[in-house]
Amino acid sequence: MTTNHIERLDDALIRPGRVDRKVLFQLADGKMSSRLFCTVFKRSDGDQRITGKEFDNETIERLAGEFAAKVPDQVFSPAEILLSFLLERKQSPTDAVADVEDWVAKASKERGKVNNYARERAILNPTDSFENIVEGTQAHNA
Numbered sequence: 001m002t003t004n005h006i007e008r009l010d011d012a013l014i015r016p017g018r019v020d021r022k023v024l025f026q027l028a029d030g031k032m033s034s035r036l037f038c039t040v041f042k043r044s045d046g047d048q049r050i051t052g053k054e055f056d057n058e059t060i061e062r063l064a065g066e067f068a069a070k071v072p073d074q075v076f077s078p079a080e081i082l083l084s085f086l087l088e089r090k091q092s093p094t095d096a097v098a099d100v101e102d103w104v105a106k107a108s109k110e111r112g113k114v115n116n117y118a119r120e121r122a123i124l125n126p127t128d129s130f131e132n133i134v135e136g137t138q139a140h141n142a
Contacts, residue, residue, distance in 0.1 A: 028078045030068040036078060037064040040086045041093040055093055063093045070100045076107065 001019070003009060014022075028036070041060045055063070071081065085103050089096040 025077065027074045028071070028076055028081055029073045030071070032078055033071040033081060034064040034068040036082050036086060037067045037093070037096070040082070040090055041096075060093060063097050067097050067100055070097070071104060075104075080107070 001013070006014065006022070013019075038060060041055065041063070042057050043054075043060075084107070085100065086096060089099060
Protein backbone atom coordinates (compact mmCIF):
# COMPACT_ATOMS: atom_id res chain seq x y z
CA MET A 1 0.00 0.00 0.00
CA THR A 2 1.25 3.50 -0.75
CA THR A 3 0.01 6.92 0.27
CA ASN A 4 1.16 10.48 0.22
CA HIS A 5 -0.76 11.22 3.43
CA ILE A 6 -0.44 8.50 6.05
CA GLU A 7 -2.16 10.77 8.58
CA ARG A 8 -5.39 10.50 6.56
CA LEU A 9 -5.52 6.69 6.71
CA ASP A 10 -7.76 4.97 9.20
CA ASP A 11 -5.78 3.33 12.02
CA ALA A 12 -7.34 -0.04 11.13
CA LEU A 13 -5.60 0.07 7.75
CA ILE A 14 -2.13 0.53 9.21
CA ARG A 15 -2.34 -1.50 12.40
CA PRO A 16 0.39 -4.02 13.29
CA GLY A 17 -0.22 -7.28 11.46
CA ARG A 18 -1.72 -5.52 8.47
CA VAL A 19 1.29 -3.30 7.76
CA ASP A 20 4.61 -4.86 8.67
CA ARG A 21 6.90 -2.07 7.58
CA LYS A 22 6.54 1.64 6.91
CA VAL A 23 9.08 3.27 4.62
CA LEU A 24 9.26 7.02 4.19
CA PHE A 25 10.42 8.10 0.75
CA GLN A 26 11.80 11.61 0.99
CA LEU A 27 12.64 14.15 -1.66
CA ALA A 28 16.28 14.42 -2.63
CA ASP A 29 18.69 16.86 -1.03
CA GLY A 30 22.13 17.83 -2.33
CA LYS A 31 23.81 14.81 -0.77
CA MET A 32 21.33 12.43 -2.39
CA SER A 33 21.63 14.17 -5.77
CA SER A 34 25.41 13.86 -5.59
CA ARG A 35 25.21 10.17 -4.61
CA LEU A 36 22.85 9.42 -7.50
CA PHE A 37 25.23 11.14 -9.91
CA CYS A 38 28.16 9.10 -8.60
CA THR A 39 26.15 5.88 -8.78
CA VAL A 40 25.48 6.44 -12.47
CA PHE A 41 28.88 7.72 -13.55
CA LYS A 42 31.57 6.33 -11.23
CA ARG A 43 33.51 3.35 -12.47
CA SER A 44 33.81 0.30 -10.30
CA ASP A 45 36.61 -2.27 -10.49
CA GLY A 46 36.35 -4.28 -13.70
CA ASP A 47 33.86 -1.84 -15.23
CA GLN A 48 34.44 -1.54 -18.96
CA ARG A 49 32.88 1.33 -20.88
CA ILE A 50 32.27 0.73 -24.55
CA THR A 51 31.58 4.33 -25.54
CA GLY A 52 32.04 7.77 -24.10
CA LYS A 53 34.99 9.68 -22.73
CA GLU A 54 36.64 8.18 -19.66
CA PHE A 55 36.53 10.13 -16.38
CA ASP A 56 38.39 9.25 -13.21
CA ASN A 57 36.42 8.97 -9.97
CA GLU A 58 37.87 12.23 -8.62
CA THR A 59 36.52 14.12 -11.64
CA ILE A 60 33.15 12.40 -11.25
CA GLU A 61 32.98 13.49 -7.61
CA ARG A 62 33.76 17.10 -8.60
CA LEU A 63 31.08 16.99 -11.31
CA ALA A 64 28.66 15.43 -8.80
CA GLY A 65 29.12 18.46 -6.55
CA GLU A 66 28.42 20.81 -9.47
CA PHE A 67 25.37 18.76 -10.41
CA ALA A 68 23.99 18.71 -6.86
CA ALA A 69 24.42 22.48 -6.54
CA LYS A 70 22.12 22.94 -9.56
CA VAL A 71 19.34 20.64 -8.33
CA PRO A 72 17.13 22.35 -5.72
CA ASP A 73 16.82 20.53 -2.39
CA GLN A 74 13.55 18.83 -1.46
CA VAL A 75 11.88 19.38 -4.85
CA PHE A 76 12.48 16.18 -6.84
CA SER A 77 12.32 12.55 -5.78
CA PRO A 78 15.41 10.39 -6.23
CA ALA A 79 13.45 8.43 -8.86
CA GLU A 80 12.76 11.59 -10.88
CA ILE A 81 16.42 12.57 -10.84
CA LEU A 82 17.63 9.09 -11.71
CA LEU A 83 15.02 7.93 -14.21
CA SER A 84 13.89 11.18 -15.79
CA PHE A 85 17.31 12.75 -16.07
CA LEU A 86 20.52 10.90 -15.24
CA LEU A 87 19.88 7.61 -17.02
CA GLU A 88 19.02 9.48 -20.21
CA ARG A 89 22.50 11.06 -20.09
CA LYS A 90 24.48 8.13 -18.72
CA GLN A 91 27.08 8.33 -21.48
CA SER A 92 28.26 11.83 -20.53
CA PRO A 93 28.58 13.25 -17.01
CA THR A 94 29.56 16.63 -18.45
CA ASP A 95 26.34 16.74 -20.50
CA ALA A 96 24.38 15.89 -17.36
CA VAL A 97 25.91 18.84 -15.50
CA ALA A 98 25.38 21.14 -18.50
CA ASP A 99 21.75 20.08 -19.05
CA VAL A 100 20.48 19.89 -15.47
CA GLU A 101 19.38 23.52 -15.09
CA ASP A 102 17.19 23.28 -18.20
CA TRP A 103 15.71 20.01 -16.93
CA VAL A 104 14.96 21.56 -13.51
CA ALA A 105 13.20 24.52 -15.16
CA LYS A 106 11.17 22.30 -17.52
CA ALA A 107 10.23 19.78 -14.81
CA SER A 108 9.23 22.56 -12.41
CA LYS A 109 7.07 24.18 -15.10
CA GLU A 110 5.37 20.85 -15.86
CA ARG A 111 4.79 20.22 -12.17
CA GLY A 112 3.15 23.65 -11.90
CA LYS A 113 0.80 22.82 -14.78
CA VAL A 114 -0.21 19.55 -13.14
CA ASN A 115 -0.81 21.23 -9.77
CA ASN A 116 -2.88 24.00 -11.37
CA TYR A 117 -4.94 21.43 -13.30
CA ALA A 118 -5.63 19.49 -10.11
CA ARG A 119 -6.57 22.64 -8.18
CA GLU A 120 -8.92 23.86 -10.91
CA ARG A 121 -10.78 20.55 -10.89
CA ALA A 122 -10.75 19.93 -7.15
CA ILE A 123 -14.18 19.28 -5.72
CA LEU A 124 -13.12 18.98 -2.11
CA ASN A 125 -10.18 20.42 -0.26
CA PRO A 126 -8.26 17.32 0.89
CA THR A 127 -7.39 19.02 4.18
CA ASP A 128 -11.05 19.54 5.13
CA SER A 129 -12.43 17.41 7.90
CA PHE A 130 -15.45 15.20 7.25
CA GLU A 131 -17.58 17.54 9.40
CA ASN A 132 -16.56 20.60 7.35
CA ILE A 133 -17.37 18.78 4.12
CA VAL A 134 -20.82 17.74 5.39
CA GLU A 135 -21.55 21.26 6.68
CA GLY A 136 -20.46 22.78 3.37
CA THR A 137 -22.64 20.36 1.41
CA GLN A 138 -25.64 21.05 3.65
CA ALA A 139 -25.16 24.82 3.34
CA HIS A 140 -24.88 24.52 -0.44
CA ASN A 141 -28.07 22.42 -0.67
CA ALA A 142 -30.10 24.75 1.59
